[in-house]
Amino acid sequence: MAQEYIVETTGLTKHFKGFVAVRDVSLRVRRGTIHALIGPNGAGKTTVFNLITKFLDPSAGQILYNGDDITKANPADIARRGMVRSFQISAVFPHLSVLENVRIALQRPTGVSFHFWRPHTVLDNLNDKARELIAAVGLSDVETEPAVELPYGRKRALEIATTLALDPELMLLDEPMAGMGHEDISRVSDLIRRVSKDRTVLMVEHNLNVVADLSDTITVLQRGEILAEGSYEDVSNNSEVREAYMGTGHA
Structure with missing residues (x-):
C-alpha cells in the first residue's frame, strides 16, 4: 500500500x-x-x-x-x-528552442548521459513525447522559438514542461507565479491544476x-x-x- x-x-x-x-x-x-x-x-x-x-x-x-x-x-x-523541483529563477537553456529544451530533459529518465556531441537526429525519437509535453503546457505554437524570446510566463510554462519530462512523482515549485501578469498567472495556475492530477x-x-x-x-x-x-x-x-x-x- x-x-x-x-x-x-x-x-x-x-x-x-x-x-x-x-x-x-x-x-x-x-x-x-x-x-x-x-x-x-x-x-x-x-x-x-x-x-x-x-x-x-x-x-x-x-x-x-x-x-x-x-x-x-x-x-x-x-x-x-522522483522528487523534482523548479527554482525562482527560470532554469532553461535560453538559446535552445522550446523543443530542444524539452528533448534534453527527456534524456534524463532514459539513463543515458546527455548527447551534446552526437548528431541531433539521434534525439528524433524523443520528438513525439516532447511535443506531447509542449502541448500540455500550451506551447505548441512556439516549439521552434528560442527560449530567450518567450514572454516570462511562457518561460515558466517551459520550465514546468522540462520538469514534467523527468516524470516526477513529487513536483516542488518555488514561487511559480513570481513576476507574472494576470494573464500569465491564470494560464500557469490552470497548468499546475492539470499536471497535479497525476502527481503531488x-x-x-x-x-x-x-x-x-x-x-x-x-x-x-x-x-x-x-x-x-x-x-x-x-x-x-x-x-x-x-x-x-x-x-x-x-x-
Whole structure:
C-alpha cells in the first residue's frame, strides 16, 4: 500500500552561523494533493525546500520520502527517486528552442548521459513525447522559438514542461507565479491544476489568490516555524495568521 504522506519531516531545523532559519518544522505532504507553503520574506519557505530536496543538509531533524529516510541523501539521488523541483529563477537553456529544451530533459529518465556531441537526429525519437509535453503546457505554437524570446510566463510554462519530462512523482515549485501578469498567472495556475492530477505538488507561493484557488493544504511559516496549517478557510480564519500576515498584504 502506498504511503499516505509522500513527504514527512520531523523536527527539521537549520542553523546558519548562529541564525536559526528553520526551527522544528514537522511537515506532512499528503500524496496526490497540492500543498502550499506561505509566509513573508525570511519565513524560511525556500530553506525548507532546499532541505527537503537536499540542496542543504539539516542541522537537526529527519526527512522521509515514500516512507524512506532521505535525511542523508544527496540531491541527485533525490531527483532519481522522483522528487523534482523548479527554482525562482527560470532554469532553461535560453538559446535552445522550446523543443530542444524539452528533448534534453527527456534524456534524463532514459539513463543515458546527455548527447551534446552526437548528431541531433539521434534525439528524433524523443520528438513525439516532447511535443506531447509542449502541448500540455500550451506551447505548441512556439516549439521552434528560442527560449530567450518567450514572454516570462511562457518561460515558466517551459520550465514546468522540462520538469514534467523527468516524470516526477513529487513536483516542488518555488514561487511559480513570481513576476507574472494576470494573464500569465491564470494560464500557469490552470497548468499546475492539470499536471497535479497525476502527481503531488508542493509549492512556495506569495500570491494568496493562487494559493486559495489551487491548494488543498496550506502551511503558514513565521520566522522559520509553523504558525498554522489547514485549508485556506482554516488558515485565513486563524487570528494569529490574520494578525501576522493577512493584514500586511504578504503571504
